[in-house]
Amino acid sequence: MRDEAIDDIVQEVLLSVTGALGRFRRGARRGSFRGWLRRITENKIRDHFRRCQHQPNAPGGSANIAQQLNIPAEHISNDPSSISLTHSSSDVMAALDSIRETISEQTWRAFVLVTFRDFSPTEAATELNITSNAVRLANGRVRHRLRDLLPDVPR
Structure with a gap:
């Protein structure tokens, strides 16, 4: 993965976390903060690859x-x-x-x-x-x- 893509994913994760942080509730059924953060990160990585599948590679x-x-x-x-x-x-x-x-x-x-x-x-x-x-x-x-x-x- 290119550095730019990683930076974009990190930014998307941070935006998502800041938007949803108030709704996070720690509990036995919900899991830990790290687990919650990991799910968000995995989803953003999946979203990135889904977007890449639909975009042609641009020459540079x-x-x-x-x-x-x-x-x-x-x-x-x-x-x-x-x-x-x-x-x-x-x-x-x-x-x-x-x-x-x-x-x-x-x-x-x-x-x-x-x-x-x-x-x-x-x-x-x-x-x-x-x-x-x-x-x-x-x-x-x-x-x-x-x-x-x-x-x-x-x-």
């Missing part, structure tokens, strides 16, 4: 970012000794973070849906309750700003 990493943004893979490098004009995934992520700070949440969500979640502009428009043309413009706006921040990436 700098190679996926490059592919989604139509940046040739040779322009995304994690090798700090690389002499050519390349960008590490941290450069791309830093650029995306700075772009996100300057645009509306709706523009960012349109970009993410189309670029990273493989929504068509029409599907993203339906999800965001805007026109598909607005989705295309938003996506283009973010991509244009990314290329402005990383000028040696081919257009």
Whole structure:
């Protein structure tokens, strides 16, 4: 299990415990606090795996970012000794973070849906309750700003 999944499960357990703590009653038929906590934890782990069964595995990493943004893979490098004009995934992520700070949440969500979640502009428009043309413009706006921040990436 990935560390992020474990952190999520721990958080869900803590939320569940804090919400139900007032209803906990210790007794011979009900068991101990540890047993109660264990049942909650086991249920949250089961819930996690049930959710995972219904969700496709999303590709990640700098190679996926490059592919989604139509940046040739040779322009995304994690090798700090690389002499050519390349960008590490941290450069791309830093650029995306700075772009996100300057645009509306709706523009960012349109970009993410189309670029990273493989929504068509029409599907993203339906999800965001805007026109598909607005989705295309938003996506283009973010991509244009990314290329402005990383000028040696081919257009």
